[in-house]
Amino acid sequence: xxxxxxxxxxxxxxxxxxxxxxxxxxxxxxxxxxxxxxxxxxxxxxxxxxxxxxxxxxxxxxxxxxxxxxxxxxxxxxxxxxxxxxxxxxxxxxxxxxxxxxxxxxxxxxxxxxxxxxxxxxxxxxxxxxxxxxxxxxxxxxxxxxxxxxxxxxxxxxxxxxxxxxxxxxxxxxxxxxxxxxxxxxxxxxxxxxxxxxxxxxxxxxxxxxxxxxxxxxxxxxxxxxxxxxxxxxxxxxxxxxxxxxxxxxxxxxxxxxxxxxxxxxxxxxxxxxxxxxxxxxxxxxxxxxxxxxx
Numbered sequence: 001x002x003x004x005x006x007x008x009x010x011x012x013x014x015x016x017x018x019x020x021x022x023x024x025x026x027x028x029x030x031x032x033x034x035x036x037x038x039x040x041x042x043x044x045x046x047x048x049x050x051x052x053x054x055x056x057x058x059x060x061x062x063x064x065x066x067x068x069x070x071x072x073x074x075x076x077x078x079x080x081x082x083x084x085x086x087x088x089x090x091x092x093x094x095x096x097x098x099x100x101x102x103x104x105x106x107x108x109x110x111x112x113x114x115x116x117x118x119x120x121x122x123x124x125x126x127x128x129x130x131x132x133x134x135x136x137x138x139x140x141x142x143x144x145x146x147x148x149x150x151x152x153x154x155x156x157x158x159x160x161x162x163x164x165x166x167x168x169x170x171x172x173x174x175x176x177x178x179x180x181x182x183x184x185x186x187x188x189x190x191x192x193x194x195x196x197x198x199x200x201x202x203x204x205x206x207x208x209x210x211x212x213x214x215x216x217x218x219x220x221x222x223x224x225x226x227x228x229x230x231x232x233x234x235x236x237x238x239x240x241x242x243x244x245x246x247x248x249x250x251x252x253x254x255x256x257x258x259x260x261x262x263x264x265x266x267x268x269x270x271x272x273x274x275x276x277x278x279x280x281x282x283x284x285x286x287x288x289x290x291x292x293x294x295x
Contacts, residue, residue: 005243013240014252020232022259026267027229031221035212037090042204043211043222045082045196048230052190063184070183071191078195081171087200088164096153097161105161107140107257110250112169117247120173129247132289136254139283142275169250176246185238193230251290254283 031040054060089106114133117123183191204210212218240249258280265271 009243013236013243014255017233017236017240017249017252018255018259020228020236021253022256022263024225024229024233025260026263027221027223027225029221029264029267030224031218034215034218035221036204036207037094038200038203038207039210039212040222040225041086041090042197042200044225044230045193045200047222048226049190049193049197051226051231052186052193055186056190063187064182066183066187066191070187074183074188074191075195077171077175077188078192079199080167080174082192082196083199084167085164085171086196087203088160088162088167092153092157092160092164095157095160097157104140105165107254108137109165109168110247110253111137112166113172113250114247116169116173117245120177121246123245123247129290132286133251134286135289136251136283136286139279139281139286140254140257142279142282172241172246172250176241185235185242188238189230189234248290251287254287255280258283 027044028040035043055062056066092105111133114129201210237249240252258276261276
């Protein structure tokens with residue numbers, strides 16, 4: 001039975017998306033001591049793609065036959081939405097941009113999608129939704145304030161995470177503009193992950209080899225990134241986009257920073273402050289304004 005938009009469906013998808021999207025931090029935290037960022041991104045993409053391969057060409061394959069045009073199209077979306085998005089943040093950190101500032105730029109993806117939705121999709125936000133966007137951004141700033149620093153990186157380095165954020169926003173809006181791919185969600189995600197692995201491979205190889213020495217923390221981190229942060233987050237995200245406008249779906253991502261703080265508190269004993277709690281409440285209020293249907 002087809003799922004139709006409704007308040008319970010929106011709440012369920014929004015909750016699942018925030019939990020899965022914010023979980024990427026956990027996988028990175030587990031594996032970053034034993035692998036470089038390019039190695040982590042390569043392994044995440046490769047094993048995610050290989051895990052979905054039986055659903056593309058194997059006995060469990062469902063959906064239309066994959067044509068050369070589909071391969072090229074999903075390669076473009078992988079380049080924009082995975083390689084430039086994740087790579088832009090990784091390169092920014094590598095060039096000396098403070099991690100907190102990079103994370104803040106990543107969390108502003110919904111703002112980029114909202115800005116592109118009006119000229120490319122004709123889905124401009126209402127005044128109430130722009131107010132909600134501003135409130136949500138203020139909540140994100142409150143949550144991230146303690147981790148923010150300007151740093152001493154070259155000026156050009158600060159553009160890398162911004163470009164990564166805009167690339168992901170462009171990828172989302174382009175896919176929506178096409179009216180959705182004829183491929184299934186699983187086919188799209190599998191092809192994009194395999195393309196991303198190809199794109200990340202040269203950078204991983206240049207930074208010490210495709211794979212680091214295997215350790216428990218590295219294996220646990222990659223498994224977490226594959227299952228929770230890729231299969232969970234991206235499959236939910238694409239299903240969400242089939243039911244709701246991109247600007248509304250992406251607004252939910254504003255809740256990722258405070259939920260990430262909760263992950264860090266329970267798994268790594270990182271502190272939680274009243275400022276973070278206040279930021280969560282403010283962000284939630286902003287997202288509610290964006291998501292609430294007018295009239």
